[in-house]
Amino acid sequence: MFALVLDSGTPAVTAGIVRVAAAGVEVCAARVTVDARAHGELLAPHVAAALAEAGVARGDLAAVVAGVGPGPYTSLRVGLVTAAAFAQALGLPTYGVGTLDALGHAAAGLGRVLAATDARRREIYWAAYADGRPLTPPAVAAPAAAEVRDAVAAHGVAVAVGEGAARYAEVLGLPAAEPTYPAVASLAALAADRIRAGAPGEALTPRYLRRPDAVAAAARKPVRR
Template sequence: MLVLVVDSSTPAVTAALVEVTADGVTSRAQRSTVDARAHGELLAPQVDGVLAEVGARPAELGAIVAGLGPGPFTGLRVGLVTAATMSQVLDIPAYGVCSLDGIGHPAAAGEPVLAASDARRREVYWAVYDGAGQRLVGPEVGAPSVAAERARELAVTVAVGDGAHRYADVLGLPLRAEPRYPDPHALAVLAAERIRAGAPGDPLTPLYLRRPDAVAATARKPVLP
């Protein structure tokens, strides 16, 4: 089954096509551009690009996988709205996966790992995974020092993700170079069981974890004469 994967939870805007079969998940095409200010402009052309690369039409898709975050409000909703809209138009299921799982799961190699992405405001979105890539704690948002303390309590030995690189001095852990951002192949692998089973799609509820940076005014401002 041909499956589209999208993630816009980080500055990396990603679209990919994978083939999900009874034997596994095979990557077919991928586009990823790091630009924190252009999620809306980048994602749709990238979806078109991966489809064109394999000579497929949207109608040939069997499912969609979307990274649910955590991530900043504006960027994250681009991927989720795209996935939800295509799911409805094409009448195919969409499955959500925590975006941090797309960093921590493939990075785990027999030892606990801290996955972290940049949450701005000098904070990180983070989660801890065991040696098999199963999430133990999180996702959470907070100061890197808080993530570091929790990681020490769980005997974490390595960190991964853009947030881990950005705050490496605070975390005090060896770094894995990749994946720096959510890996679309890993997101597909984590949704593959549901895809193969033909499970109902998810509501794609975003993991914002906190209020958006910009909020609408709740009261009228006084006007001076």
């Protein structure tokens, strides 16, 4: 079975086509461009390019996999709306995968790791993993926050992965390792069992972890005449 894989929870605009078989997941094609301001412009063309390279028609797809974050509001929304629209048009199930989970899965061979992406505002989205399994829920905090330091110490974390890890390696006090961004293979691997089983599609609920900057006015101000 073929599946479309998308992720927009980081500056990496990611789209790929994978083949899901009993033996595992094979990446047939992938398109990745690192540009935090180009998700809206690049994601759909990346999908088209990946389909063409893989030689897979839209009608051959069995599912859509999408990274659900955490990530910045605008870029994450682009990916999830694109995934939902594509799936609805083709009548396909959608499966969500945590963006940090994909990093943790890819770093399974490193043992206990901190997966961290850049949350802007001098903060990171982070979670700890052991052999790819989550030890903590995803959260957002300053890299020097006590909750991050405590988790690193409590779980014996020795290395960090992700863009946030590379950017704040000195503050975190951990060496940064690959991967820097979630890979198509890891996103697909975390949804593979659901695809093989033909599980019911899931609502793609974004993990924003913080309130949006824009808020509605509490009340209208009186107008003086």
